[in-house]
Amino acid sequence: MIRKLLISATALPLLALVPAAAQTQPAAQPPMLLDATLLDVVAEGRTTRVPDLATINAGVVTQSATAAAAMTANSAAMARVTAALKRAGVADRDIQTSTIGLSPQYRYAENQPPVITGYQASNRVTVRFRDIARSGTILDALVREGANSIDGPTLGLADPDPAMDEARTNAVKRARARAELYARAAGLRVERVLSISEQQQPPVGPMPVMMSARMEAKDATEVVPGEQDITAQLWVRFLLR
CATH class of the missing domain: 3.30.70.2970 (Protein of unknown function (DUF541), domain 2)
Known part of the structure; x- marks a missing residue:
């Protein structure tokens, strides 16, 4: 029997993972989907950088x-x-x-x-x-x-790609940890990842900073970079048994 545990606002139909021929020819069904549970997890990874x-x-x-x-x-x-x-x-x-x-x-x-x-x-x-x-x-x-x-x-950031990759790695780790939690709670184990998709998000930066340019040398304009959050959001589907 195939069970599905959904932890997401949107998920792919379960029937899309099962060939139509499997309804008339049970032997053709992929063995990994027998007596399995599908779990969809949405996870956000995050890292910080000082703007450059x-x-x-x-x-x-x-x-x-x-x-x-x-x-x-x-x-x-x-x-x-x-x-x-x-x-x-x-x-x-x-x-x-x-x-x-x-x-x-x-x-x-x-x-x-x-x-x-x-x-x-x-x-x-x-x-x-x-x-x-x-x-x-x-x-x-x-x-x-x-x-x-x-x-x-x-x-x-002049080159945001390394920071984005770090955020993506963090998102995968968070998704896996959450899947393990749900699996333990349900008396199951995480067998494998079936799919990963990345949500296209608007860029986090550059972030606007209010400023005022002044002419007096004694009161020069100061720009403070602070830190910037870099985030990546992933949808990950796991197979539980």
Whole structure:
């Protein structure tokens, strides 16, 4: 007799594991499923890492009476910001233009059509800092050079794969321990693993960190990396006897 113990919100139908021909030809049924119990376990593995990569979105917003003047002023300011990043040691590959924008500014009056009063230009770049300890100093330098729009930083890992593999290994161990527990409680033993599937989860990091860039050297911006959780979730099916 085949029994099934389900410890999961979702599970594959048991009949999918038994060939259709087995209903008319019992001898063709896999011997391992005779008098067996199926157990589905969902387990989450976890590990922690200190972030080694900071990402910010920084830019310049300028306004002028004409579109051309707004773009010219913006281009000059952004050139100074980019130069400051490079002087701080940020590699070219870690600086990427994210958005460039130009929009008219309007004055509104009751019962009158809007009137264009000027133009606003914006240019933003995404910047990665591979030395988080220096990111606060770099942010302050950006403000001094004219960056007036900064979002971030977000903190993460430059190479998350080793941490993810550690979390996956931990998830398998947790699943096995839970299966052993249920097997003992039911007077059975874990014979083997039948299947393993990994739940695709949104990345845990990088995590957003609120910051404020200041120009005063006596009150420099500080970025504290802390620790980051890396998780992996697995669905594991065990055969118990």
